Amino acid sequence: MIRPIGILAGLFFTLAVLWSFANGAWIAATEGLGEATAEHEFHRAPEPLHLASDGVFGKFDKAQVQRGYQVYKEVCSACHSLKFVAFRDLAQLGYNPAQVKAAAASWQVPGVDPNTGEANMRPGLPTDYFPSPYPNKIAAAAANNNAIPPDLSLMAKARHGGAAYIHSLLTGFQPQPAELLEKFPAAKTPPGLHYNPYFANLNLAMAPPLVSEGQVTYGPGNPKPTIDQMSTDVSAFLAWTAEPTLAKRHQTGWPVLGFLLIATILAYLAKQQIWAAVKPKKKAVTGSKSSD
Amino acid sequence: MSFPWARQYEPTNGLMKFLDEKLPLPRLVYDAIGAGYPVPRNLSYMWNFGVLAGFCLVLQIITGVVLAMHYAPNSLVAFSSTEHIMRDVNWGWLMRYAHANGASFFFIVVYLHIFRGFFYSSYKAPREMIWLLGVVIFLLMMATAFMGYVLPWGQMSYWGAKVITGLFGAIPLVGEPIQTWLLGGFAPDNAALNRFFSLHFLLPFVIAGVVILHIWALHIPGSSNPTGVEIKTEADTIPFHPYYTAKDGYGLGVFLLIYCAVLFYLPNYMGHPDNYIEANPLSTPAHIVPEWYFWPFYAILRAFTSDFFIIPAKLMGVLAMFSAILVWFFLPWLDRSPVRSGHYRPLFRKFFWFGLIPAMAVLFYCGGAPAEEPFVMLSQLATAYYFLHFLVILPLVSSIEKPEPLPYSITEAVLGTDKQAVLGENTAA
Numbered sequence: 186m187i188r189p190i191g192i193l194a195g196l197f198f199t200l201a202v203l204w205s206f207a208n209g210a211w212i213a214a215t216e217g218l219g220e221a222t223a224e225h226e227f228h229r230a231p232e233p234l235h236l237a238s239d240g241v242f243g244k245f246d247k248a249q250v251q252r253g254y255q256v257y258k259e260v261c262s263a264c265h266s267l268k269f270v271a272f273r274d275l276a277q278l279g280y281n282p283a284q285v286k287a288a289a290a291s292w293q294v295p296g297v298d299p300n301t302g303e304a305n306m307r308p309g310l311p312t313d314y315f316p317s318p319y320p321n322k323i324a325a326a327a328a329n330n331n332a333i334p335p336d337l338s339l340m341a342k343a344r345h346g347g348a349a350y351i352h353s354l355l356t357g358f359q360p361q362p363a364e365l366l367e368k369f370p371a372a373k374t375p376p377g378l379h380y381n382p383y384f385a386n387l388n389l390a391m392a393p394p395l396v397s398e399g400q401v402t403y404g405p406g407n408p409k410p411t412i413d414q415m416s417t418d419v420s421a422f423l424a425w426t427a428e429p430t431l432a433k434r435h436q437t438g439w440p441v442l443g444f445l446l447i448a449t450i451l452a453y454l455a456k457q458q459i460w461a462a463v464k465p466k467k468k469a470v471t472g473s474k475s476s477d
Numbered sequence: 478m479s480f481p482w483a484r485q486y487e488p489t490n491g492l493m494k495f496l497d498e499k500l501p502l503p504r505l506v507y508d509a510i511g512a513g514y515p516v517p518r519n520l521s522y523m524w525n526f527g528v529l530a531g532f533c534l535v536l537q538i539i540t541g542v543v544l545a546m547h548y549a550p551n552s553l554v555a556f557s558s559t560e561h562i563m564r565d566v567n568w569g570w571l572m573r574y575a576h577a578n579g580a581s582f583f584f585i586v587v588y589l590h591i592f593r594g595f596f597y598s599s600y601k602a603p604r605e606m607i608w609l610l611g612v613v614i615f616l617l618m619m620a621t622a623f624m625g626y627v628l629p630w631g632q633m634s635y636w637g638a639k640v641i642t643g644l645f646g647a648i649p650l651v652g653e654p655i656q657t658w659l660l661g662g663f664a665p666d667n668a669a670l671n672r673f674f675s676l677h678f679l680l681p682f683v684i685a686g687v688v689i690l691h692i693w694a695l696h697i698p699g700s701s702n703p704t705g706v707e708i709k710t711e712a713d714t715i716p717f718h719p720y721y722t723a724k725d726g727y728g729l730g731v732f733l734l735i736y737c738a739v740l741f742y743l744p745n746y747m748g749h750p751d752n753y754i755e756a757n758p759l760s761t762p763a764h765i766v767p768e769w770y771f772w773p774f775y776a777i778l779r780a781f782t783s784d785f786f787i788i789p790a791k792l793m794g795v796l797a798m799f800s801a802i803l804v805w806f807f808l809p810w811l812d813r814s815p816v817r818s819g820h821y822r823p824l825f826r827k828f829f830w831f832g833l834i835p836a837m838a839v840l841f842y843c844g845g846a847p848a849e850e851p852f853v854m855l856s857q858l859a860t861a862y863y864f865l866h867f868l869v870i871l872p873l874v875s876s877i878e879k880p881e882p883l884p885y886s887i888t889e890a891v892l893g894t895d896k897q898a899v900l901g902e903n904t905a906a
Binding site: 196429445456 | 518557560563564570571574715719720723724726727729730731733734737738740741742744745750751753754755763780781782783785788790793797800804807810811813849850851853854857858860861864865867868869872873891892893
């Protein structure tokens with residue numbers, strides 16, 4: 186009884202899905218497989234970016250991440266928050282406790298006046314988190330033409346391509362190609378937006394943040410602050426903010442894998458020895474027929 | 478169960494004798510996974526995945542309990558408490574990555590276990606109950622994994638929850654009230670997050686309970702084997718311990734090597750970047766996709782794009798998605814071939830390798846792809862094959878197929894002839 190009912194049920198689902206297929210095929214035949222869009226044709230995958238934190242042995246280049254912190258502080262932080270990172274975390278970049286304290290104090294964070302109880306701004310402490318540039322979302326939207334600047338703490342993990350995406354996006358602003366306008370006149374970048382082929386829908390509310398060489402003054406002994414260098418450095422910084430524990434993870438993996446490799450070899454040898462007694466002397470005849 | 482030649486547990490010292498009289502737990506272990514459980518001597522490495530699935534369940538419970546100590550199931554702080562675990566909790570990143578990737582590896586192992594069952598027809602008599610309980614475990618795993626993915630309260634968490642609970646809205650008449658009741662609101666919010674957390678903590682222990690039933694049911698007929706020929710004599714078997722404990726130990730080592738390589742060097746490979754964006758009910762992601770292990774079923778859900786007579790497309794998709802797993806319950810009665818192993822079933826084998834496996838691969842790929850052509854049309858063809866395979870092809874093949882000759886016994890399959898099989902001489906024990 187189950188088999189006839191099963192066959193009927195199977196035919197029911199098959200017919201229903203083939204009916205959907207037939208409708209889809211009819212639409213595809215009469216209208217084509219969906220219209221080409223400017224996003225489809227002009228969006229570009231991030232260009233490769235090589236950072237010291239990449240790869241299975243990767244760890245952060247502290248000098249580079251420090252430079253990236255400087256770029257964040259002097260450029261990005263005007264609009265973007267970094268709410269999951271605390272000033273105390275800067276100690277991981279090689280700053281000593283006094284430097285961390287000084288770095289924290291160079292930021293103004295929301296506080297409470299101890300005498301009056303009124304809200305005020307005070308210098309940051311190492312235990313504070315990076316403050317938001319706006320008091321609330323409405324202020325952020327109002328100041329940015331309704332596009333709220335996203336928090337950057339996890340940006341390097343929250344986009345396909347990670348740090349490479351950030352680097353490509355920062356260096357990818359350009360005039361809209363004439364070819365695009367010719368093919369898709371309706372896709373002209375609206376006023377207030379900026380064309381960037383690395384952005385999902387090609388038009389980004391953010392204006393190019395890094396516009397001139399030397400926009401950030403690096404201390405002596407550092408590379409020249411070209412636009413590419415600054416964007417690489419800030420991408421490295423955001424790779425760090427997204428996962429400060431990355432280097433520790435990379436280091437922890439090797440002893441674990443080494444131990445497991447030895448344990449697995451021992452387990453294999455133990456298995457071979459235990460099975461030696463019952464293993465057939467000649468090859469099996471029908472036990473493991475190959476399947477065609 | 479058992480085979481008359483199964484070894485009997487003999488407590489060796491006073492403490493064990495005392496225990497055996499008062500609470501024979503060591504005897505239970507000895508008979509279940511020790512020397513007291515005779516197992517076919519010809520099991521291949523495809524028989525490793527049951528033990529590995531059990532290992533994954535324990536791993537998930539241990540890492541999950543630790544994570545629950547630091548996680549806050551409140552929609553206002555769930556996302557930041559997850560980041561707190563990643564940044565500030567000692568080894569918190571390891572616990573979270575172990576748990577998130579542990580879920581993926583649990584599904585990898587369980588899918589291999591299930592497809593082993595398909596190929597060797599492990600569901601056939603006398604093992605129907607083992608199979609039915611296994612499908613129940615799989616359904617519970619899907620529910621648990623779905624609710625666990627909601628907990629970090631990222632964009633994919635939120636929108637995944639919205640899409641999947643929205644499926645209940647497809648039920649005629651009562652759909653929307655049921656959806657509201659399940660969510661505790663009109664959209665996923667704190668009430669939904671709280672109950673998902675509660676159930677995500679509870680269900681693994683329910684799974685553990687059904688796993689015990691699954692193993693209990695297994696011990697009544699004993700394990701199947703790659704020839705599909707049942708055990709005839711003692712020569713066909715070897716004790717689970719030390720033979721299969723040793724083999725499973727090696728398998729566990731290989732599993733852990735792969736798992737740890739991903740855990741330490743590609744921990745976000747099987748995740749979606751959007752889940753590192755905090756949930757935002759006002760911003761829909763461009764492509765909502767579930768975790769990879771749901772992709773084949775998600776593709777079936779989305780394959781139904783046109784109303785079928787009076788049945789709306791959405792309801793049809795929901796029915797098909799649930800039916801895609803429900804048909805597994807009926808497999809023991811749909812496939813009537815007396816031969817179990819695919820090695821001796823030429824026609825079945827062709828449909829398995831050139832039908833079911835490619836269809837599953839297409840469904841998997843299309844489920845993760847955006848809902849655009851050609852993915853929708855491909856998944857429609859694969860969905861049609863999926864239902865034809867289980868509900869039409871399997872019953873018909875079992876009627877018309879002429880199986881290849883089976884070996885007389887497991888021993889003959891292993892040794893070439895049954896007379897040589899004198900296990901007692903070879904093993905001093």
